Amino acid sequence: MLAVMSIPPTTQAIQGPAIHVQGLGKSYQELRVLRGVDLQVARGSIVALLGSNGAGKTTLVKILSTLLKADAGTARVNGFDVATRAADVRESISLTGQFAAVDEILTGRENLVLVARLRHLREPGAIADDLLRRFALTEAGTRRVATYSGGMRRRLDIAMSLIGNPPVIFLDEPTTGLDPEARIEVWQAVKKLAAGGTTVLLTTQYLGEAEQLADRIAILHQGRIIVDGTLSELKQLLPPAKVEYVKKQPSLEDVFLAVVGSAGSETEHGDADKGDQDRKTTSNER
Known part of the structure; x- marks a missing residue:
């Protein structure tokens, strides 16, 4: 299981929501993927974005992380417009995709040191050792990543995304393909991120994952957010529960x-x- 992680709170000098999306639209030729998406994510919270395959979850994340340009609407991340302040947005975020972006030839520690050097940070070795400790990977740090289990790779991937202490992290289906134990380990890591002040936008197809992690849940359907609220608020949309012995x-x-x-x-x-x-x-x- 994960060790207790003392993640330092992120700097929150910029006021307002961490993510603000209004009327966002995106089409691929005749296919309209996003049809006016509205979404707000409070700082230091975890928001789960639910939706079936093709609902537009990944497209929305790519726009927010400046990998795609929207056709309509506006989006701000950490106070910066994704269209006009793309460089500032990229400095404020980290994106963890559906598959672990780790180098299997390198060791876990070498992966972390490499990213720290690419970010031009001081003492990359100390940064790597700290993240290995926080994600319970110290003993495996000197092993090649090719020998890691799926859960260990995913934890290393998330640890790499923390280098530089970005205030906003996008996790695109982070537990896809993981076994139950590995999934729980990743859940613990995500909870620790939010506890340290990091804002997390999580896309997932696992309803139980959203229940475990999210402060708020947004459902994306046919290119629009049709529901956005806490789990308790969403449950109130259904008829009152009947009390039965089960x-x-x-x-x-x-x-x-x-x-x-x-x-x-x-x-x-x-x-x-x-x-x-x-x-x-x-x-x-x-």
């Missing part, structure tokens, strides 16, 4: 985590018992 059955994730945890515990006890037997055998031989 015998709760464990979910598959509950079973998986329980079995894996039990297996790990048995292995540890088994190793300990074996060690005791070995010591007894040695003693008898003497």
Whole structure:
């Protein structure tokens, strides 16, 4: 599991929402992907952007991160207009895509040092060591990333995105393809980011992920934000719940985590018992 991370709060000299989008539109020839998107993200919060495949989630993130130009509307990130102040926006953000952007030939520490040097930061080695500690990767820091598990790669990817302490981070489906344990580890990392003052815009198709992480949830459908609110506010859109007695059955994730945890515990006890037997055998031989 992740170690306790003391992430320093980000500088918030610029007032107003971290992300402000109004009437954003984008088309690819005849296909209208975004049809007037309105969205606000408060500083230091986690907002989950939900939507089916093709809803426009990634397109919106690309516009906000200056990788695409909008056809209509306005968008500001950390107080800067994405169209007229693109360089300032890029200095204020970090983007973690759907697949971990790490160099498998390098070690984890070397990946972090490389990014720190590219950002022209002082003491890149110290920065790398601090991030390895905060993301519980210190022991794996000297190993090549090719030997990492999916969860470890994702945590390293997010750690790389923190170099320079950007006030706004975009996470585009960060847990796609991860197993339940790795997904929980990434969730813990994201929660720590927000606790340290970082603003997180998270796109996901996992409804449970949005429930676990988000302060607010926005649903993008057919190119528009059709719902935007807290989980409690969204639940109020449905009829009042009926009180019924239901015998709760464990979910598959509950079973998986329980079995894996039990297996790990048995292995540890088994190793300990074996060690005791070995010591007894040695003693008898003497």
